[in-house]
Amino acid sequence: MxxxxxxxxxxxxxxxxxxxxxxxxxxxxxxxxxxxxxxxxxxxxxxxxxxxxxxxxxxxxxxxxxxxxxxxxxxxDGSALIPEDRFDRADMLRWMFWEQYNHEPNIATVRYWLVYVGETALTETQRAMIPGKRAGGEAALALMDDQLARTPFLVGDQFTLADIALYAYTHVASQAGFEVARYPSVVAWLARVAALPGHIAIDA
Ligand SMILES: N[C@@H](CCC(=O)N[C@@H](CS)C(=O)NCC(=O)O)C(=O)O
Structure with missing residues (x-):
């Protein structure tokens, strides 16, 4: 099918x-x-x-x-991208739920507004929301950096869907003015994910 x-x-x-x-x-x-x-x-x-x-x-x-x-x-489902260990599997989901609540609504939204809609076309309300979203996005990157200073991937040693979910907008966050270079463990993790066999670019 x-x-x-x-x-x-x-x-x-x-x-x-x-x-x-x-x-x-x-x-x-x-x-x-x-x-x-x-x-x-x-x-x-x-x-x-x-x-x-x-x-x-x-x-x-x-x-x-x-x-x-x-x-x-x-x-x-059933592949090596999802941990077999029950706790690790739930921890992977934790990062994916967190991505949707703390990361994507901040980083992806600011990227969409600034890169695709364009600053001049934003409403006053959208413009007023940017500082809060910027702070939320930086806090999300800091939290990832803290984890990735301790483990090579978000759920320990294994590359999982949590890494895929968070790589998607983290690797383009600088397009929206997020200072990704301030988070060295995130920078190293981005390179680690991009070097994996099977990786494709967003515009592939
Ligand atoms: N939580 C959803 C978000 C989906 C979403 O926001 N999609 C945007 C593009 S990234 C969209 O379709 N926007 C068009 C619209 O809202 O009309 C997911 O993870 O798939």
């Missing part, structure tokens, strides 16, 4: 799924939607692909799975 990824290629959330598939050697077909013009908000998209109006969505046959980290989990 062909797997189809409904996506916007520049999105880190979509890249997570392509990166997971690349590590697993699983082929996926890609369908692009322009989020800048509301392509994920059409009645057809809402009715058939994701009632939440967002990509990525992984389609397997006639079933549609939104949410990037759920799609990564679906692809990687």
């Amino acid at each position: 062909t797997l189809i990824l409904h996506e916007y290629a520049a999105s880190g959330n979509c890249y997570k799924i392509r990166l997971t598939a690349a590590h697993l050697g699983v082929p996926i077909e890609r369908r692009e939607y322009d989020v800048m013009t509301g392509a994920t908000r059409t009645p057809e998209f809402l009715a058939t692909i994701n009632a939440n109006g967002r990509i990525p969505v992984l389609q397997d046959g006639d079933r549609f799975l939104p949410e990037s980290n759920a799609a990564c989990f679906y692809l990687a």
Whole structure:
């Protein structure tokens, strides 16, 4: 059965799924939607692909799975990207939930606003939110740095979906003005992840 990824290629959330598939050697077909013009908000998209109006969505046959980290989990279930140890498996999920609450809403949102929407096109409300999101993003990078000073990957010695989920927006955080170089263990981890066999770039 062909797997189809409904996506916007520049999105880190979509890249997570392509990166997971690349590590697993699983082929996926890609369908692009322009989020800048509301392509994920059409009645057809809402009715058939994701009632939440967002990509990525992984389609397997006639079933549609939104949410990037759920799609990564679906692809990687039973593989070496998910720890066998019960505690480590839960710890991997801890980082993936944390990514969605503390990392992505800060770093990915500021990147989207500044790199894709453009500073001059932002609303006053969005502009006013940037300092808080910047502080939240820096705090997230500091927390990762603390962990990665102690272990080579987020869940100890094993490269897992937690690393994929957090690599996606961390490796482009500097595009949004986050000072990634201030976090040496994060910098070393970015290089470690990018050097792994099976790695692909966001624009591959
Ligand atoms: N929590 C979701 C976030 C999905 C999301 O925010 N997608 C954005 C692009 S990264 C989107 O579809 N934006 C278009 C819109 O909201 O209309 C995930 O991890 O997949």
